[in-house]
Amino acid sequence: MLEELCIKALDNKVDWEKETSREITSDASSSFAEITCLPNLTALDVSMPEANCLPQHVNTLPNWTRFHIHIGFSFIFDDDIPIKLKISRSMTLCNTEISTLPNWFKRVVLSKAEALLFYNVSNQDVRKLFVESDFQLYLSKCDLKILVVRYCDGIKSLLNVMELDSESKEIALMDNLEELHLKKLENFRRICHGQLPNGSFKKLRILRINKCDKLRSLLSPSLARSLSQLEEIEIKDCKVLKEIIAKDAEMVQVEEKIVFPQLKIIKLCYLKNITSFYLGSAPIECPSLEQVKVYECQKMKVFASRLQNTPEPKLIEGGDGDLKWYERDVNNAMQFQHEFLRIWRLFCRLVKPLRNHLREKEEGIKNQLDKLKKDWLADAELVTLSSLRDKEALNAERWSTAESWVDEVEHHLIRIGLLRPEEIPNMQFFRTMELLYQLIRPLVHFVGLRYHKLQELIQELSKLKERWRKDPQLRKLVSSSSSVGEPTSSIRWKIAERWKGDFERHLGSSGLLPVVGCTTERIRKFFQVMKLFVKMDPLDNYLNWRLGWDPKLKQMVKNCSKELEHHWVMDPELMTLISSPKEGLREKKKNIAERWRDEFKHQVISLGLLPDGDTPEHIKELLRVLDLLRPVMKSFSNYLQDPHINPAVKERLKKQAAELLKQWEVDHELITLSLLPDDDLQKPMKRRSIAKLWQSEFKLHFKKLQQDLQSSDYLNIWETFDDFTEKVGHFIPPVISCMEVEIKEA
Structure with missing residues (x-):
């Protein structure tokens, strides 16, 4: 049984x-x-x-x-x-x-x-x-x-x-x-x-x-x-x-509230892109909320835009679990955490030289930091920083707060005997250098990465550091820290600005600047405009398609881009951006980017890559469809750049791809699509339909070359183009324009 x-x-x-x-x-x-x-x-x-x-x-x-x-x-x-x-x-x-x-x-x-x-x-x-x-x-x-x-x-x-x-x-x-x-x-x-x-x-x-x-x-x-x-x-x-x-997708006349009557625990961990729990227009209520944990959510500034009838939770945890609040408003805690973590990262960089200097006393420093951190967590003024709309002013306030925390640490360590006053000047030098690194970052990216002179920059910076270490103004920092007068953060900022000018002049006299007279501020504005430049239209995708299998043409476009960049860095309108009102600043950057785009387009036309005059509508549609085909080209581009591929096979593939592109430029479906008005809701769907058809056509043409692929030194006898596509499909396509890659790096 x-x-x-x-x-x-x-x-x-x-x-x-x-x-x-x-x-x-x-x-x-x-x-x-x-x-x-x-x-x-x-x-x-x-x-x-x-x-x-x-x-x-x-x-x-x-x-x-x-x-x-x-x-x-x-x-x-x-x-x-x-x-x-x-x-x-x-x-x-x-x-x-x-x-x-x-x-x-x-x-x-x-x-x-x-x-x-x-x-x-x-x-x-x-x-x-x-x-x-x-x-x-x-x-x-x-x-x-x-x-x-x-x-x-x-x-x-x-x-x-x-x-x-x-x-x-x-x-x-x-x-x-x-x-x-x-x-x-x-x-x-x-x-x-x-x-x-x-x-x-x-x-x-x-x-x-x-x-x-x-x-x-x-x-x-x-x-x-x-x-x-x-x-x-x-x-x-x-x-x-x-x-x-x-957020509500449908437009509702009555804003029906969202209520979680039994919700007690919310845990959000390691969500690097989350910005909120809910930012819609409807009110949200969590009357039983007891615990909120938000770990490593660096972009989360607010919990909900219209949080109502929600008690202050018994426990709110943030950061990586080291930030804790008891019976505090959730929105207030999220805003505080957002600012505190950014200032804390700056503080850790500024205090690093001090901790390295006192490495043998690390345990004592850590205990003191833990005590001070509790006081800083109680600073309600940090929440007000989130209301600042000016990014430069916000960053300046964050730096100032981080520096004031380091000052507190130094004074506290001197008082308990872990740090001697005569050691302060050396610490002030390292802190000022950290601020200088932030100021010259655009210049380092432009000269060091775009023009591959990073090692030369480091050598020149090392020479200047020995001279700056003896700067008499550093002594003023020490005396100001113990007296009432100009804040040390303001003095340190002026010293770093002066050192930045020294560095720019030194690079100019040593011939390392690619454009005579360019400054860090010009380069910073240049990068801001270039972010808009690379997003304007799919012209880059068209060039990617053409340049992916023509190294000579790719080098010509690269040289052309460098010449234009030299001209754009010294554009007189860049410096007017500094004094422009914040309301119309983005629009002014966009206008500059559009002008640069036109100049770049004229250069592309002069190389024979685009027809002269205004770009025809069917070519604009061609660029948009090619943008949808980018995943298909991923493996093909890697294949063409592989050094083991038989050169004869490469040439046949390039010729076949060029012929396909010419056919697509006069595709009947594409021309019909270009005649539709821009507000036609069917256009996106028809673009995807054409892209799907071209993708099939693309693969069919290259399957016909299977015999050539099999005879190459790289592929095995049983390996087809589809096999190769599957094998290298996860690679990053190398044909993204050099300009876009460098902007992303910077």
């Missing part, structure tokens, strides 16, 4: 019928069929290597009231163990397709499971699992309480309401689900595609998302309003996530 059965093996391998190989035979399914025939069996805990161990048919359906069934080989995750302890019925699928499960098993196990755990389910099968209408209707009737999905790269959305018929769209989905865990879903973009029926997810208590790198926002406002039982949100390591609740 067996009532409970547990069959476990290491690595999830069960020795069904004591097989000598890992191949699963019909005997294995017969063995499991015997288990299904046990009439009194109510509890089953079993692991099996694959679904073939299950018989396709059974005489009588088992009546298992408790079961934990694991199918497939995988690791057992530690955080999944407590999940199984919470419930009595669970099913785990690893590297196993739903379609391979017998129908009787789906009725007995799948429909009764309280927890479903999916690991590395195939792309096609994920679609069957989360998109098919039948399964979605099952989700509306099942007892599913916990859903775990890991390492399923093919999943883009958990549910797809768009594919349901009108009647099914009225049925609530996952209305019994209490916990949702998603991890390492590389293509996951949203929880639901389409408007969820009312009552969906109404019992969800815990929501945990980890390593979903294409997720930009987690919840729609309508979905957020339905989560009335949500108690905990934990989001970790999602690279492009910007907000938890997306």
Whole structure:
């Protein structure tokens, strides 16, 4: 009268019928069929290597009231163990397709499971699992309480309401689900595609998302309003996530508030692009909020724009866990953390020479820093910095605050005997040098990186450092620190500005400046305008296509760009940007960038890369379609630049690519597209259609050259162009214009 059965093996391998190989035979399914025939069996805990161990048919359906069934080989995750302890019925699928499960098993196990755990389910099968209408209707009737999905790269959305018929769209989905865990879903973009029926997810208590790198926002406002039982949100390591609740996409007349009546814990960790929890127009309320953790979210300035009826949490943690506030307003804490961490990074750089100098007394310094840090965390004035709109003024205030903290540290260390007053001048020199490095950064990028003279710059800077170390003004810093007068930060700034002038003049006399008379301020403004220059239109993409397989032409364009840059750095309008009012500053930069773009375009025309006069509309459309084709060119560009490729094959490929480009320039579909008005909503879709057609044409032409590719020294006899594409497809394309690359580096 067996009532409970547990069959476990290491690595999830069960020795069904004591097989000598890992191949699963019909005997294995017969063995499991015997288990299904046990009439009194109510509890089953079993692991099996694959679904073939299950018989396709059974005489009588088992009546298992408790079961934990694991199918497939995988690791057992530690955080999944407590999940199984919470419930009595669970099913785990690893590297196993739903379609391979017998129908009787789906009725007995799948429909009764309280927890479903999916690991590395195939792309096609994920679609069957989360998109098919039948399964979605099952989700509306099942007892599913916990859903775990890991390492399923093919999943883009958990549910797809768009594919349901009108009647099914009225049925609530996952209305019994209490916990949702998603991890390492590389293509996951949203929880639901389409408007969820009312009552969906109404019992969800815990929501945990980890390593979903294409997720930009987690919840729609309508979905957020339905989560009335949500108690905990934990989001970790999602690279492009910007907000938890997306801004309202639809224009609603009445701003319906978003309320999380049971939400107690919010954890946001290692989200480098998140800016807020919610910045929409609707009010948001969290009346039960107790704990907020925000770790390594450097861009998060505010929690919510209209936070209402939310108590001050008992605990707010920030930074990397070292910042803690008790019973403080969430928005105020986020603003404070945003400013504090930026000032703290500046402070760490400024105090580094002092810590190096007193390395033997590091433990004592650390204790003193911890005490002072508590005082700085209580400084309410830091929140006011976030209201400054002028970036230069904001950076100056941050530097001033960081320097005042270092002054406090020095005075404190002198008072307790860890630092002698005669050691201060040397520390003041290092702090002033750190400020100088910030001032001359644009000059170093321009001369050192764009013109490859970094080593020469370092040598010249070393010569000047010996002279600056003896600067008499450094003594003034020491005396000012102990008397009432001009602040040391102001004196230090003046010294650094003077040293910057010395450095610029020294570079000019030594012949290291590529343009005579250019200054750090000119170069800083030059880079600001160039950021707008490289974003204006897809001309660079067209040049990438042409220059990718023509090194001589590429060098000509590069030389042309350098000549223009020399002229642009000395553009008289650059210096007018310094005194321009902030309101129209961006527009003025844009005007300068447009003028530079026209000058660059004329040079490109003179090289024969574009037709003379205004660019025809069909050429503009050509540039936009080529921009969509950039991923296709990734592997091809790497292939052409590989030194092992047969030169004769390279020439044939280049010629073929040039011919294709000429054909595309007069493509009938492209010309038809160019005649449509700019506000036509069909234009983006038609561009993608043309790009898809050209992509197929591109691959077809190069497949015809397969024989040449196989005869090259680089490719094996069985390797085709598609094989090579797959192998090098993850490389960064080298044909991005030199100008754009250098701007990104700077």
